[in-house]
Amino acid sequence: MSADWLDLARLHAPLIAILAPLLGAAASLCIPSPRWSWAIGVLSAAAGALIAAELAVRVLWLNETPPNVVEGVMLSPDGVGVFAAALISVCTAIALIAGVTSSEAQSSHFAPLAIALALFAGGGWIAATLASDLILVLLAAETAWLASVGLLVLSGERHAALNGALRMLIAGAVGSALSVTGLALIWRSSGDLSVAALALAEATSPWGEAVGVGLVLSGWIVKAGVAPLGFWIGSAFSRASVLAALCIGVVGIVSALMLIARIAAHAFAMPEVGGGLSLALAAIGGLAIAAGSVQAIGARNLRRLAAYAGAAQAGGVLLCVALGSPAGFAAALVQTTALAAAMLALYAAAGAGGVDSLDTLDGLARRAPLAGVAVMFGAVSLIGAPLTIGFLGRWRLVEAAVGVGWWWAVGAMTFASLAAVFYAGRLIERAYFRHLRVAPAAQGDGWRVMLAPALLASIVLVAVGLAPGALLQAADAAASAFGVAP
Amino acid sequence: MTPELALIGVLAAPLTQAVLVLMLARPPGLRDVMHVSLSLFTAVCAARLVEAAADGEIVRVVLARPLPNVDLALSVEPLGALIAAVAGGLGVLHAVHTVGLVRASHEPAPARMMAFLALASAAAMAVAFSANLFTMFVANQALTLAVFPLVAHRGDEESRKAARVFLGVLLAASVGLFLPAMVWTYALVGALDFQAGGMLAGRVDTLTANILLTLFVLGLAMAAVPPLQRWLPASSVAPHPALVTIQGVAVLPAGGVGVIKVAAFVFGPALHDAAFAARGLIVLAGLGMCAAAVIALSRQNLRERLGYSCIAQSLAVVMGALLALPAGLFAAALQIVAVACAATTLTMALGTVSVLTARENAADFAGLGRAMPWTFAAFALASASMIGMPPFSGAWAKLWLITASAGAGLLWAAALAGLAAVLTFAHLGPLAANALAGEAPQNPFVRADGASIALVAPVVLSGAATLWLLLVADPLASFLSPVWTPP
Numbered sequence: 001m002s003a004d005w006l007d008l009a010r011l012h013a014p015l016i017a018i019l020a021p022l023l024g025a026a027a028s029l030c031i032p033s034p035r036w037s038w039a040i041g042v043l044s045a046a047a048g049a050l051i052a053a054e055l056a057v058r059v060l061w062l063n064e065t066p067p068n069v070v071e072g073v074m075l076s077p078d079g080v081g082v083f084a085a086a087l088i089s090v091c092t093a094i095a096l097i098a099g100v101t102s103s104e105a106q107s108s109h110f111a112p113l114a115i116a117l118a119l120f121a122g123g124g125w126i127a128a129t130l131a132s133d134l135i136l137v138l139l140a141a142e143t144a145w146l147a148s149v150g151l152l153v154l155s156g157e158r159h160a161a162l163n164g165a166l167r168m169l170i171a172g173a174v175g176s177a178l179s180v181t182g183l184a185l186i187w188r189s190s191g192d193l194s195v196a197a198l199a200l201a202e203a204t205s206p207w208g209e210a211v212g213v214g215l216v217l218s219g220w221i222v223k224a225g226v227a228p229l230g231f232w233i234g235s236a237f238s239r240a241s242v243l244a245a246l247c248i249g250v251v252g253i254v255s256a257l258m259l260i261a262r263i264a265a266h267a268f269a270m271p272e273v274g275g276g277l278s279l280a281l282a283a284i285g286g287l288a289i290a291a292g293s294v295q296a297i298g299a300r301n302l303r304r305l306a307a308y309a310g311a312a313q314a315g316g317v318l319l320c321v322a323l324g325s326p327a328g329f330a331a332a333l334v335q336t337t338a339l340a341a342a343m344l345a346l347y348a349a350a351g352a353g354g355v356d357s358l359d360t361l362d363g364l365a366r367r368a369p370l371a372g373v374a375v376m377f378g379a380v381s382l383i384g385a386p387l388t389i390g391f392l393g394r395w396r397l398v399e400a401a402v403g404v405g406w407w408w409a410v411g412a413m414t415f416a417s418l419a420a421v422f423y424a425g426r427l428i429e430r431a432y433f434r435h436l437r438v439a440p441a442a443q444g445d446g447w448r449v450m451l452a453p454a455l456l457a458s459i460v461l462v463a464v465g466l467a468p469g470a471l472l473q474a475a476d477a478a479a480s481a482f483g484v485a486p
Numbered sequence: 487m488t489p490e491l492a493l494i495g496v497l498a499a500p501l502t503q504a505v506l507v508l509m510l511a512r513p514p515g516l517r518d519v520m521h522v523s524l525s526l527f528t529a530v531c532a533a534r535l536v537e538a539a540a541d542g543e544i545v546r547v548v549l550a551r552p553l554p555n556v557d558l559a560l561s562v563e564p565l566g567a568l569i570a571a572v573a574g575g576l577g578v579l580h581a582v583h584t585v586g587l588v589r590a591s592h593e594p595a596p597a598r599m600m601a602f603l604a605l606a607s608a609a610a611m612a613v614a615f616s617a618n619l620f621t622m623f624v625a626n627q628a629l630t631l632a633v634f635p636l637v638a639h640r641g642d643e644e645s646r647k648a649a650r651v652f653l654g655v656l657l658a659a660s661v662g663l664f665l666p667a668m669v670w671t672y673a674l675v676g677a678l679d680f681q682a683g684g685m686l687a688g689r690v691d692t693l694t695a696n697i698l699l700t701l702f703v704l705g706l707a708m709a710a711v712p713p714l715q716r717w718l719p720a721s722s723v724a725p726h727p728a729l730v731t732i733q734g735v736a737v738l739p740a741g742g743v744g745v746i747k748v749a750a751f752v753f754g755p756a757l758h759d760a761a762f763a764a765r766g767l768i769v770l771a772g773l774g775m776c777a778a779a780v781i782a783l784s785r786q787n788l789r790e791r792l793g794y795s796c797i798a799q800s801l802a803v804v805m806g807a808l809l810a811l812p813a814g815l816f817a818a819a820l821q822i823v824a825v826a827c828a829a830t831t832l833t834m835a836l837g838t839v840s841v842l843t844a845r846e847n848a849a850d851f852a853g854l855g856r857a858m859p860w861t862f863a864a865f866a867l868a869s870a871s872m873i874g875m876p877p878f879s880g881a882w883a884k885l886w887l888i889t890a891s892a893g894a895g896l897l898w899a900a901a902l903a904g905l906a907a908v909l910t911f912a913h914l915g916p917l918a919a920n921a922l923a924g925e926a927p928q929n930p931f932v933r934a935d936g937a938s939i940a941l942v943a944p945v946v947l948s949g950a951a952t953l954w955l956l957l958v959a960d961p962l963a964s965f966l967s968p969v970w971t972p973p
Contacts, residue, residue: 383657383661384661385627386552386620386623386624386627387550387552387558387624391552392552392553395553395669398669399669399672402669402670402672402673403673410666410669410670411666414661414662414665414666417661417662417665418658418661418662421653421654421657421658421661422654425650425653425654425657429638429646429649429650429653432635433635433638433641433646433649434646435641465552466550466552467550467551467552468552468553469551472554
């Protein structure tokens with residue numbers, strides 16, 4: 001009997017991975033106690049993560065065919081989608097665990113709402129990565145985006161949070177407008193809006209199809225906070241709570257990057273689209289690396305610095321995608337995983353250590369040694385130090401880029417690493433070689449719980465760097481069906 | 487002990503040492519015993535590996551496979567074994583001296599310092615035994631990160647600034663120059679493993695060879711090639727045990743070994759294809775040697791003077807390695823050994839003098855040799871070796887370097903090496919002579935109980951070691967010959 005239920009759950013794993021956080025959100029809203037609400041939220045997110053991870057193991061390691069069941073709304077999990085769903089659901093669960101102090105810090109009235117919004121955001125992003133139709137992708141992503149905006153509104157300092165939320169809302173509107181216009185152009189050119197049809201469509205107007213795909217991707221690029229289109233990230237992150245920072249800075253940005261990779265993976269199969277798309281993504285990626293790195297060097301707030309560093313790393317992901325080859329898509333997946341792990345370590349450690357401005361980072365290793373370790377590993381991975389997952393991601397990009405003669409991409413990644421030596425090296429120097437001068441933010445008991453995700457992310461950063469076989473196999477399997485040599 | 491076990495031992499022993507000195511920080515006696523005994527064990531392992539290399543045994547240990555087709559691996563070859571054995575032997579003396587120094591100076595955080603000294607030693611061993619470019623890159627980064635806290639050890643603004651320069655220059659060079667060169671090599675060859683005879687031989691055009699050589703040599707900023715030498719003078723604010731690690735037993739030798747491995751195992755005969763870059767770098771090294779020696783002459787503070795002097799010596803290694811001749815590679819290897827012995831002696835002697843007399847300026851050294859005869863006798867021997875006076879280690883290295891330069895038709899390089907030796911004499915010779923022959927100062931000691939044996943014996947033994955190349959130069963040539971002779 002239980003085996004039958006298990007088989008049924010496996011058959012509908014994509015749907016359950018989406019529904020688990022959404023149902024958890026509904027349950028969290030019904031419970032007034034912040035602690036119980038948080039516990040239910042964590043459990044539902046963990047259940048979703050477990051199901052998505054099991055699906056990824058079956059599809060990417062055991063080479064099973066992804067389930068393709070009509071679920072009322074059509075889901076069509078491909079390799080990149082399955083990889084993305086697993087990563088996003090795990091990040092959502094970890095963000096919920098690390099967000100424990102946020103829910104405590106906020107008034108008890110709003111804490112269940114914040115947890116529900118975080119779960120809505122996670123569920124929405126997962127749905128977007130598994131959806132078979134571009135309209136559904138857009139709707140699911142918009143749900144997630146608006147939930148993230150709501151989460152930011154509930155963050156600690158009302159005025160600053162509202163300012164950040166307003167900018168996010170504007171960015172979301174711009175992104176949506178671009179995406180909707182793009183969808184209209186694709187529909188007009190090919191008459192089909194399914195994701196898989198991007199690779200097959202016999203467009204009546206290839207030019208319109210190419211522009212349409214470009215506009216759709218531009219919408220996601222705005223939402224991924226990729227410089228110079230990420231005008232919203234500075235104000236959004238500077239006063240965000242830990243939960244909001246994790247949901248936007250890790251779950252949101254990783255999801256947007258995964259969507260870009262997924263849509264581009266299908267679109268590159270069209271010869272009319274591939275060349276221009278590659279050029280545009282490469283240009284934006286290179287620009288993002290430069291702008292994000294410079295902004296990170298100048299940042300004086302740890303969350304801002306991490307956000308700008310993330311934007312620079314996201315530029316690297318776009319470079320990978322721009323290659324348009326299976327190796328490039330696999331590199332993009334590895335890079336995005338590296339970005340997620342580093343950001344989780346940094347944001348969660350900042351929360352656990354009560355770090356806000358860089359001045360409050362001084363002496364962190366003495367007063368909170370484990371948080372200091374997490375900051376250090378997050379920083380060295382951003383630098384791309386060997387034996388971390390950050391190095392692995394860059395190596396895969398460089399390997400793929402050199403394979404097609406994109407030597408300038410090697411230069412761009414070298415610049416990114418050099419800039420990271422300055423901004424991430426500063427984090428290590430402040431945490432380990434300075435004495436505390438400014439009192440950190442007051443904390444409750446939640447920092448102990450918050451340390452767990454920070455340390456888990458640190459362990460992942462190093463363990464995968466040392467033994468990357470499983471991740472590389474999954475990324476290669478996810479990307480193997482996509483792309484053509486540019 | 488099997489060679490494989492010894493190879494793991496040279497890495498594991500210092501790592502264990504770092505953990506144990508932190509865990510057993512009190513009582514200090516136990517901490518010190520751990521520090522010295524595990525240094526001794528590292529030296530024994532390194533000596534075992536010299537034996538394995540002499541017997542031509544193939545020893546390779548894979549630690550991890552972090553990239554497809556690229557291992558994090560250690561292997562034994564004569565050059566690495568020699569440098570590891572020298573660093574290991576000097577490391578024992580350094581460990582004893584550190585124990586004496588932290589006790590005499592009432593060092594506030596001795597366990598932390600000893601732990602990072604041990605980590606630096608492990609990283610230096612990893613550089614010496616690196617089996618491929620990737621392992622060397624990782625080990626270089628690890629060495630930089632291990633020494634960074636030593637430079638910043640005092641914790642004041644000056645030392646933090648120096649540490650930032652140290653970290654910034656070495657990491658930036660490693661990431662910005664060495665890493666692209668490594669990637670390029672991987673793209674050309676499809677592997678990164680070192681090969682006697684050169685992995686690039688026959689696989690690279692002239693332009694690429696020239697660019698790659700420049701990237702590799704400048705990327706190995708630990709060799710202190712201008713303009714990436716700033717980290718060395720900056721790090722002179724570090725505590726004395728850290729200075730010994732930087733200039734004597736870990737950082738500078740690691741830079742030298744890196745350059746020789748690149749010249750012999752990455753380029754080999756392909757170094758002739760990179761003749762333009764090699765000549766340019768030799769000019770840079772030759773002029774840098776002379777400039778560093780002149781600057782050293784202008785410095786009254788002996789930490790700074792020794793820092794610049796070590797730059798001049800390290801550049802001789804680069805010059806020898808790039809001559810594209812077996813004699814040049816041999817000269818470079820001898821120079822690493824000679825500089826390691828001499829710099830270790832000089833920096834340890836400086837530490838002893840500083841902690842006992844609180845003197846660190848050249849003018850204050852006059853006559854101190856009469857009060858501290860053993861320490862200054864060793865100081866004089868080491869100075870003579872740095873200068874290149876026969877029969878000390880440095881003389882043989884310089885002789886081979888000048889011979890190799892002349893053999894390569896680069897008489898101007900030989901002249902620059904000779905001029906640098908004269909300038910080294912100018913900044914070290916009178917100092918040693920004045921310390922031994924000057925009038926003894928009244929009440930030179932700030933400590934009533936004088937020097938402990940832990941502060942003097944290592945200096946004397948290390949100074950005596952500068953004589954050993956006199957006895958083993960010929961056997962060393964045959965021991966090292968596999969480095970430049972493809973199998």
